[in-house]
Amino acid sequence: MVKKGLLVWLLALAAFGDNIVMDRVRTLMDEETFAAHKKLIDLLFEDQNSYMRSSSVDMVKVATTLEENGLLNLALPSARQIELIFEYGGENPLFFMKLMTDTLRNMGLSFILTKEARLEKEGFVWRVTFESKTVPDPVLLAKRLEKNRAVVTDLERLDAAEWRYRIEMDGAVVDAKPIRAGESLKIVRPIRPVWMEVGAIKRLIIRELPGSHWYADVVVYDKMLRILSMKQNETRTRYLNLRLPADAAYVKIGDRFTLENLRSGLKLTAKGEK
Structure with missing residues (x-):
């Protein structure tokens, strides 16, 4: 029985x-x-x-x-407002928004508008809208997020032009280029601010290369993307020696006015191993 x-x-x-x-x-x-x-x-x-x-x-x-198998219809009859809802249950919405913004930009979605950004007890909700004839490919979006160790745990089509995602970011990392002590590299003609992973070094030296006219806009973050320090110059910057705090994880490098000032670029040199 x-x-x-x-x-x-x-x-x-x-x-x-x-x-x-x-x-x-x-x-x-x-x-x-x-x-x-x-x-x-x-x-x-x-x-x-x-x-x-x-x-x-x-x-x-x-x-x-x-x-x-050709059964996921993402095309719309005509261009309309598409809305994507991203839900995140963690405690770092700034990190989450940066990762999602970078991911969408890498998929060709540079002109998105925030419809809602809401922090609740259950987590963070970010609604974005943009006009298109095609809904972003959810499979491609999930693969792009996986490269940064983020996972789509739930996905739902609420309407032809409205999709909801639930995302886990326990092991996620920022899309940043790592640099180690003793290494040097050049940034040439960037189209957006450059993010560097600096968790393994004590100092970052930034030099303006001949032909550039740099006005420093440099921000140092910890691993949760909390701002630790920043340098924003109204005058030309030829040399900058950044002494990084012990908990520094990322540095964002841009220009105070326009990235066109970095025509010949910048040279970065990492010093001091942590």
Whole structure:
């Protein structure tokens, strides 16, 4: 009798898993497409346990399967306002917004507007909008985030032009170029401020190269992107010797007025190993 009851419970649990996977598949599609391709969808997601990650559905894997089989429709009939909602449950919204901004920019989305930035007990919510004929590829976005050790844990299509993401950033890192003690490198004609990873050094020397006309705009951050110090010069800067605090993790280097001033670039030299 006990064995029979256990079997019934296991079958019910399996059926629940099947239902939850297919329910989540439907959230990434419009009803017409789902109905038209139901047989193919049933075949693609026949092994539904393989789309489970612990007790939740691996929505990036679901989206990948749909995309590979031409079932993830991201095109819109005409240009309209697209809204992306990013949810983050951690304690560092500045870090989160930088990582997301960099990721979207690397996908070609440079002109986004913040519709809402809200800090709640459950975490941080950032809504952005922009006009386009195509919704950003969620599979590509997830892969780009993975490069910075961030993970899309949930994904939902709320509307053809409105998508929601839940993102985990426990091991995430800023997209910054590392520099070690004794190394030198050049920054030439940057199109945006340059981020350097400086957690392993004590000093960073920055020299203006001939042909440039630099007005220093340099900010030092800790690993949580809290500002530790900054240098913003109204006069030309030919040489800057930054003594980095023990908890310095990143340095952002730009120009006070315009990056066009760095036509010939800057030379960076790292000194002192931590």
